[in-house]
Amino acid sequence: xxxxxxxSEKEMPQAWYNxxxxxxxxxxxxxxxxxxxxxxxxxxxxxxxxxxxxxxxSPERWIEIPDxxxxxxxxxRPTPLRRARNLEKAIGTKARIYFKDESVSPPxxxxxxxAIAQAYYNKIEGVKRLTTETGAGQWGSALAFGCKMxxxxxxxxxxxxxxxxxxxxxxxxxxxxxxxxxxPSDKTEFGRKVLAEDPDCLGSLGxxxxxxxxxxxxxxxxxxxxxxxxxxxxxxxxIVGLETKKxxxxxxxxxxxxxxxxxxxxxxxxxxxxxxPDKLKGKNIKILAVEPTACxxxxxxxxxxxxxxxxxxxxxxxxxxLGHDFIPPGIHAGGLRYHGxxxxxxxxxxxxxxxxxxxHQTECFExxxxxxxxxxxxxxxxTAHAIRGVIKEAENAPxxxxxxxxxxxxxxxxxxxxxxYFKGNLKDYEYPEEKIKESLEKLPDIE
Amino acid sequence: xxxxxxxSEKEMPQAWYNxxxxxxxxxxxxxxxxxxxxxxxxxxxxxxxxxxxxxxxSPERWIEIPDxxxxxxxxxRPTPLRRARNLEKAIGTKARIYFKDESVSPPxxxxxxxAIAQAYYNKIEGVKRLTTETGAGQWGSALAFGCKMxxxxxxxxxxxxxxxxxxxxxxxxxxxxxxxxxxPSDKTEFGRKVLAEDPDCLGSLGxxxxxxxxxxxxxxxxxxxxxxxxxxxxxxxxIVGLETKKxxxxxxxxxxxxxxxxxxxxxxxxxxxxxxPDKLKGKNIKILAVEPTACxxxxxxxxxxxxxxxxxxxxxxxxxxLGHDFIPPGIHAGGLRYHGxxxxxxxxxxxxxxxxxxxHQTECFExxxxxxxxxxxxxxxxTAHAIRGVIKEAENAPxxxxxxxxxxxxxxxxxxxxxxYFKGNLKDYEYPEEKIKESLEKLPDIE
Numbered sequence: 092x093x094x095x096x097x098x099s100e101k102e103m104p105q106a107w108y109n110x111x112x113x114x115x116x117x118x119x120x121x122x123x124x125x126x127x128x129x130x131x132x133x134x135x136x137x138x139x140x141x142x143x144x145x146x147x148x149s150p151e152r153w154i155e156i157p158d159x160x161x162x163x164x165x166x167x168r169p170t171p172l173r174r175a176r177n178l179e180k181a182i183g184t185k186a187r188i189y190f191k192d193e194s195v196s197p198p199x200x201x202x203x204x205x206a207i208a209q210a211y212y213n214k215i216e217g218v219k220r221l222t223t224e225t226g227a228g229q230w231g232s233a234l235a236f237g238c239k240m241x242x243x244x245x246x247x248x249x250x251x252x253x254x255x256x257x258x259x260x261x262x263x264x265x266x267x268x269x270x271x272x273x274x275p276s277d278k279t280e281f282g283r284k285v286l287a288e289d290p291d292c293l294g295s296l297g298x299x300x301x302x303x304x305x306x307x308x309x310x311x312x313x314x315x316x317x318x319x320x321x322x323x324x325x326x327x328x329x330i331v332g333l334e335t336k337k338x339x340x341x342x343x344x345x346x347x348x349x350x351x352x353x354x355x356x357x358x359x360x361x362x363x364x365x366x367x368p369d370k371l372k373g374k375n376i377k378i379l380a381v382e383p384t385a386c387x388x389x390x391x392x393x394x395x396x397x398x399x400x401x402x403x404x405x406x407x408x409x410x411x412x413l414g415h416d417f418i419p420p421g422i423h424a425g426g427l428r429y430h431g432x433x434x435x436x437x438x439x440x441x442x443x444x445x446x447x448x449x450x451h452q453t454e455c456f457e458x459x460x461x462x463x464x465x466x467x468x469x470x471x472x473x474t475a476h477a478i479r480g481v482i483k484e485a486e487n488a489p490x491x492x493x494x495x496x497x498x499x500x501x502x503x504x505x506x507x508x509x510x511x512y513f514k515g516n517l518k519d520y521e522y523p524e525e526k527i528k529e530s531l532e533k534l535p536d537i538e
Numbered sequence: 539x540x541x542x543x544x545x546s547e548k549e550m551p552q553a554w555y556n557x558x559x560x561x562x563x564x565x566x567x568x569x570x571x572x573x574x575x576x577x578x579x580x581x582x583x584x585x586x587x588x589x590x591x592x593x594x595x596s597p598e599r600w601i602e603i604p605d606x607x608x609x610x611x612x613x614x615r616p617t618p619l620r621r622a623r624n625l626e627k628a629i630g631t632k633a634r635i636y637f638k639d640e641s642v643s644p645p646x647x648x649x650x651x652x653a654i655a656q657a658y659y660n661k662i663e664g665v666k667r668l669t670t671e672t673g674a675g676q677w678g679s680a681l682a683f684g685c686k687m688x689x690x691x692x693x694x695x696x697x698x699x700x701x702x703x704x705x706x707x708x709x710x711x712x713x714x715x716x717x718x719x720x721x722p723s724d725k726t727e728f729g730r731k732v733l734a735e736d737p738d739c740l741g742s743l744g745x746x747x748x749x750x751x752x753x754x755x756x757x758x759x760x761x762x763x764x765x766x767x768x769x770x771x772x773x774x775x776x777i778v779g780l781e782t783k784k785x786x787x788x789x790x791x792x793x794x795x796x797x798x799x800x801x802x803x804x805x806x807x808x809x810x811x812x813x814x815p816d817k818l819k820g821k822n823i824k825i826l827a828v829e830p831t832a833c834x835x836x837x838x839x840x841x842x843x844x845x846x847x848x849x850x851x852x853x854x855x856x857x858x859x860l861g862h863d864f865i866p867p868g869i870h871a872g873g874l875r876y877h878g879x880x881x882x883x884x885x886x887x888x889x890x891x892x893x894x895x896x897x898h899q900t901e902c903f904e905x906x907x908x909x910x911x912x913x914x915x916x917x918x919x920x921t922a923h924a925i926r927g928v929i930k931e932a933e934n935a936p937x938x939x940x941x942x943x944x945x946x947x948x949x950x951x952x953x954x955x956x957x958x959y960f961k962g963n964l965k966d967y968e969y970p971e972e973k974i975k976e977s978l979e980k981l982p983d984i985e
Binding site for chain 1: 540541542544546547548612613614624642643644646683686687705706709710712713714715907910911913914915916950951953954956957960
């Protein structure tokens with residue numbers, strides 16, 4: 092029996108799967124904060140191209156993947172589904188563990204699945220440049236790659252402290268031709284305002300979002316791109332779950348548990364959404380979202396309308412939220428530090444279709460190191476959360492239980508976090524109850 | 539037509555290919571520096587296990603790969619052969635370019651192909667611990683991975699300046715459980731001697747080799763492991779070329795040119811050696827070794843007996859050499875900074891079967907960036923040299939010329955070198971003629 096189940100390029104899915112028409116209850120609409128009414132496509136046109144806006148609301152179950160996107164996907168897709176036999180042995184489980192390896196892409200994560208698609212649709216609508224924000228640089232480097240593949244310019248506002256302290260993903264994005272500004276920058280009105288108040292400001296994701304959106308809104312030839320949360324982002328990521336389904340079918344396996352880590356929800360959403368129809372038809376599949384105890388959106392948040400960003404500039408999203416001004420403690424899984432989650436994912440959690448569990452970061456690093464010492468590959472700290480969840484599911488599992496998780500990225504740019512772990516400098520953060528309570532009190536008043 | 543040619547695990551080669559019995563002239567023997575007579579297996583037993591010594595001299599054409607090694611190989615092997623269509627378009631060539639992607643292994647290079655094998659053979663002979671030296675950490679991290687897979691301890695002497703300045707590969711090796719000492723260290727007699735003379739010594743590969751060998755020679759349960767140069771290392775790497783042959787056969791291609799970068803010769807040797815019998819039978823294959831102008835061993839060295847290390851502790855190897863005390867300028871392709879080359883490779887260069895060409899580092903970085911911007915993946919600076927050679931071969935190529943190269947590793951740990959390139963801080967070093975001349979005058983006097 093092979094360790095890797097590999098599809099040929101011919102077997103790569105021809106269409107993305109859109110769960111919207113299959114939902115047992117419709118997804119609550121995104122609201123315009125001024126009118127409190129559902130946003131219209133026209134509201135979004137200043138910052139997104141029409142084809143992506145249409146995907147955001149599409150009633151079609153299958154959305155064809157254009158050939159030009161499939162060609163770029165083919166640089167690294169289909170990705171392998173791997174059996175983690177050595178890990179199984181090390182934990183002495185009777186379960187069979189598989190992981191979908193999205194770390195094999197050029198930027199090292201699942202992020203290019205949507206970056207490539209977004210770059211393509213912007214390109215065909217005549218857009219010349221995309222802007223975005225990035226924290227540690229996973230999303231920024233992926234968008235730089237996507238833009239380079241279609242000859243678009245890419246302008247990235249990177250949180251200043253990360254720009255200074257984490258140069259590697261920034262350099263990777265620059266190698267793919269992106270322009271990077273540390274945020275707050277003097278390139279935008281909002282950035283200049285922030286700098287006028289605090290010239291030493293080290294930035295935040297919220298500030299960087301505002302700068303990126305400002306540039307898109309003010310320039311005809313420029314649009315904005317988001318790496319998670321929105322429906323069309325999760326849609327593009329469904330190629331992950333669709334491939335996984337095919338790969339499991341080839342070896343005659345049916346998943347009992349699907350696990351993924353959740354920050355904004357795009358890697359996990361893309362992974363499990365194609366299995367939702369099976370579950371709705373009665374298949375007994377546990378779908379488990381894993382999040383950090385330090386940012387327990389799904390396990391401790393409220394299911395309410397809230398802003399997607401700290402500066403309250405986005406439309407209102409119905410989601411589990413810890414409050415838009417909740418700033419999570421500085422855990423190393425930077426990609427999981429988001430106060431909300433994708434509305435689609437939250438809706439499915441609310442309907443009881445998806446479960447969630449939170450873990451501390453040190454136990455996640457322990458699991459990641461066990462993984463690296465058995466399966467070889469070094470996981471990203473975000474991915475480590477999924478692995479922690481998998482190991483817990485595998486302990487005391489009955490014979491033949493099938494656990495599959497999404498291996499969202501590698502940890503080769505996160506070795507300083509591993510160093511902190513080895514030096515005993517990694518702190519666990521208790522559930523920040525008081526801070527969350529305060530933040531939740533400031534939620535907009537909408538039911 | 540697919541971009542990737544992928545073999546199943548069942549199609550992974552069952553045996554390594556040993557070129558020794560197929561050589562048109564026998565390989566000049568390795569000499570004991572004291573007696574000037576060929577070394578015997580017994581000479582080598584204090585530092586290597588018998589099974590590897592036997593492989594070093596084996597007259598067998600095929601050496602079976604044990605199942606336990608194949609199982610670990612299967613974590614990342616067979617590796618893909620990829621068609622570089624986007625690169626072809628960008629340079630406007632009529633040639634077809636393929637690359638064998640060895641960057642997909644957990645340590646990110648071809649190195650584990652021999653690290654795994656060496657760890658296995660030491661393990662079955664009862665060895666408890668392996669020692670080695672490492673510069674930037676490619677080889678050290680690969681051996682750490684190999685040792686972890688078979689439960690061996692791994693002790694690595696890392697050149698002190700790299701230990702301090704290049705922590706990432708060191709941290710990767712530590713994640714796989716290796717013990718790392720900055721060299722010169724106070725753990726060996728030789729290290730203490732060096733430190734007594736110069737407490738601030740930043741180390742060199744030569745010093746680190748001496749420390750690693752000393753520990754192996756003085757401890758019953760410990761052996762030494764080398765990551766390149768020797769026959770058995772190139773033997774283990776032939777899995778690369780054997781897979782490449784199968785993959786080319788599947789798509790009905792015959793290579794016109796095989797290209798690889800050369801430091802000690804292991805990635806390139808493993809890649810081209812399986813094609814040598816075809817060339818000897820009359821197939822018109824150009825086999826091109828690419829090296830840096832700053833360390834032009836094959837293009838400017840003498841084919842003479844010399845020591846493998848700076849401290850003159852190894853047996854004498856007949857090879858192209860720049861002299862054992864030639865210290866190359868500090869180019870970023872650290873893995874190509876070796877004064878000699880594998881005797882097997884040198885023998886084939888001397889027989890006219892392999893050609894060599896040298897390139898400057900900035901033109902190699904230029905090629906690497908073109909590659910990253912078209913094919914997505916970021917190459918190691920070493921691999922960049924192969925790519926430079928490929929592009930030159932592809933320019934003005936006739937219709938349908940097939941160029942295949944070994945993509946020996948990724949550059950994700952080398953982004954500071956890319957940064958230096960972008961900042962214009964990358965220096966080209968002219969052929970250091972005077973230094974080489976001086977160094978060559980000190981060669982041992984053996985014909």
